[in-house]
Amino acid sequence: MEGLEEWNTTHYSGKEGSNELLFPKLEELRIEQCGKLRIKPCLPGESAKYLCMRGCDTMLSSWGERSSHCSTSSSSPLTELEVAESKVPMHQWRLLHHLPALRKLTITDCSDLTTSPEIIHSLSSLRALCFVLLSQAGLPRGLVELTSLQELTLYRCATISVVPEWLGELTSLKRFVIGRCQGIRSLPDSIQATKLEYLQIDDECPTLVKWCKSEKNKMKLAHIKKVVFNLGERSDD
Template identity: 30%
Template sequence: MLKRLQIDQCQGLKILPEGLGSLSSLEELEIQNCSNLLSLPEGIRCLTALKILRISKISDQKMLPEGLGSLSSLEELQIGDCSNLSSLPEGIQRLTALKTLEISECPSLKTLPEGLGSLSSLEELRIGDCSNLSSLPEGIRRLTALKTLEISECPSLKTLPEGLGSLSSLEELRIGDCSNLSFLPEGIRSLTALKMLKISECPSLKTLPKGLGSLSWIRKLEIWHCSNLSSLPKRIQHLASLGVLEISDCPNLS
């Protein structure tokens, strides 16, 4: 009984058989380097044993099937280097077993579905190199199991949702190379489980929220290459658990 299927470097492949959904024991599916593949079959909804789905380097893929939300056992979803992917299906909100979601190198992606906040088991969310992503959904506040959040290389992102402060289990927050991100939400003060915060290459960031000084459990704080950052919050001196503080290449910091 087939448990793992990898399809790689099949440049002439345009469609996958609808019968793919009949692989009832399949636990891992990886499709990559199939640049002419137009879509995934709707039959994918029947892969109820699937735990890992990785899709990468499929440049003609414009959307993912709505049936993706029926993958009730899915724990890891990686989507990368899909240059024409313009949206994620709203059905993604039904992936209640999902623990890891990674989205990278999808320049046509402008928004993420509001239903993202319904991923009640999500522990890791990584978003990188999505050049036209302009916002994160407010529903992100409902990701109360989230432990790691990474956002990088998203130059169209100007703000982060205030609801970020509701991520009560968040332990690691990394924000990097978001050239137009101008401020962090004050709600960050409520991230009581946060142990590590890294901010790098955010030249539009001039100040950090005062609430940063309320992160009593933070152990590591890194601030790199923020050329216009002019001050740190005064209460930062009260971070009693802080073991590592690294500040580098912030020339306007006084």
């Protein structure tokens, strides 16, 4: 529905004399390839917890404009958001400023992950962050400020060759998953400073798996309770 420009999520209730949400019990919502879409006055569903937006740049970047959204958007109950195929720079993702309950963010195949202090601050409640098909050479530097982040996942990020040293500054990080990222050949020395409890690296990262299994580097991972290299091979040291 590439031509869809507006979705009014309320209707007038003659009985109550006020506007009511069209889908008050909606819990999950997926919107795909609606690049011009604006939703007003607010997201449908008072209890919606999950939103997936694929190719919906106008909605992502214009959220909160007085002309298109109501003030209730600032108290959205959403806890999980997936953004895919966005061409808008991440620092313009205004929707993030209105999701105070957000706990998990998945970013898939988005071309510009330039952040800003304001955007990073809006993610202060985030507990899990997942990057899929990342097209830039490294992770956004601003992520180091996400001190409440507990889980980080990199999947099919072929352009990434280095895990940054500032990984050790993510003081709450407990779970780190790397899948199908063949360019990553080693982990930073700062991994010894993390409080990781779980590390998973699949066997499609052969060079990285070999690095982890070397006697020299096993010591760097010794503090991690569980290290998983593939579904059939585990190390609980």
